[in-house]
Amino acid sequence: MIDLKTLTVKKAHEAIKSGEYSAVELANAYLDVIKEKNKELNAYLEVYEDVIDQAKGADKKFKDGTADLMTGIPVSIKDNILFEGHKASAASKILENYTATYDSNAVKKLKESGAVILGRTNMDEFAMGSSTENSAFGVTKNPIDTSRVTGGSSGGSAASVAGDLALVSLGSDTGGSVRQPASFCGVVGLKPTYGSISRSGLIAMGSSLDIIGQFGKNISDVEILFNTVKGKDNLDSTSISPPTPGVGGEEEKKVIGIPKFSTTGRSASGGKNYNVDLSEAKSNLEKLGYKVKEIDLPSLSYSLSAYYIIMPAEVSSNMSRFDGVKYGLHKEGENLIGDYFKTRGEGLGTEVKRRILLGTYVLSAGYSDEYYYKAIALRNKIKEEFRKAFEEVDLIMTPTTPGPAFKIGEKVGDPISMYLEDIFTVPANITGSPAISLPFGEQNGMPLGIQLIAPHQREDLLFQVGKKFLGEE
């Protein structure tokens, strides 16, 4: 029996290398758990048929000496990440039977490493949501309490790691879709710097915000997965090269800033109080020798408003490709344009329609000055405030979410309360900064998370301080 609960990427690597077990045996251990738990959790929409073949390939890499740390590691991928020859539906009826015709850059890199891709995980349709309740194929249940949501949109990925249905997972984060479910399920979730991983083969939502993120039970696993999939790619012109390693100065004690709004707990909605207490996290950091200070980010609380203008605008544009002509669902109308109306009317879910219409509204003549261009100007102001803040502090700390995982059905039908889930996570997407959610504390038996945000391309700082904070070495 392999103890999956305490398994890490490094431990699995050593065990396969020393012959304690094979990649095939490890894959089978995960397939057994999936068989036992997935029916209830609905973390996976599909477990691939070629898992054992992939694992055999990994064992071969160990034999011929070409294995790296990710070889043979069982990983799950969100249903919006393309894997050639395998279905990818973005949890939508409109792509229910779509088979990917090429590999996403992230999957290409996983394959080069010989990672074992177990299957595709459930999500909110086209990554639009914060609870996985917007999936066209049923909700994913939280492994810690199955009456509660996993968060979202990468809820299936978070549940797969938390429930030992995968060792690590890839999700995507546009406004908090990796960090919020990581926090809800008690695992580590990274949203890397915008552009650090190619978006080629990631089904687009908000193209100036989207990034592929990583889930793991610890920071080191997340770091290894991030290092495997990062890098510049000619097929994504916004992708960037990894930074050259810093020279010196790494030993000096870091300064961590807490923005005023999160300690006072006043939300951007104006007056609604969140019960968020950072005092324990603050004193733990101080005990580790870090300096913690309050910082001022005057426009921070307006991030969510800017986000709910910019993101739907980009959604309305990106979603126009689903027309029932080139691929995916097709419904017959009276004429060609009728086909579009019927296909999109039947194929897309309510939240997706809501965001397309909202995006169309904020971009229409007469409103774009008032909404879209104002939101872009505000986004630039928030970026500038972060840039200034990072002259004073090395990292910024906030809670990941306003509270723990809520009950399934609790927020359905109230879009604004669902959107407010992202109040602490959205700023890092607005600014493009890397951010990580670390499990810390609990409320009524459900995990909570702390978020650390770093300057662009300083994932190393998130890993370094995060490991000390969690006592992981």
Next chain:
Amino acid sequence: MIEKKDIEHLAKLSRIELNDKSVEGLAKDIESILGYVDQIKEVSADLAVRPPSAGENRNVLREDENPHESGIYTEKILKESPDREGDFIKVKNIL
């Protein structure tokens, strides 16, 4: 104020068929979302409004060369289309 006819207009622009019930729900939702995002006006009054400038973005150009061998992806891509005729995607009459 977002009315039913506004939603119908947006749905037309977005090529989405909606039933009456969902039009009503969407009008209410979008009204409340706009009410929320309107708070940017508290801070954005002083911000210059202009179409997004070039900023840090830059053109990424490459030579138009080294095409892949003709036809190697054709079958894979056509297999995903709802309707085809030979090596073409088939649609209804446009004109």
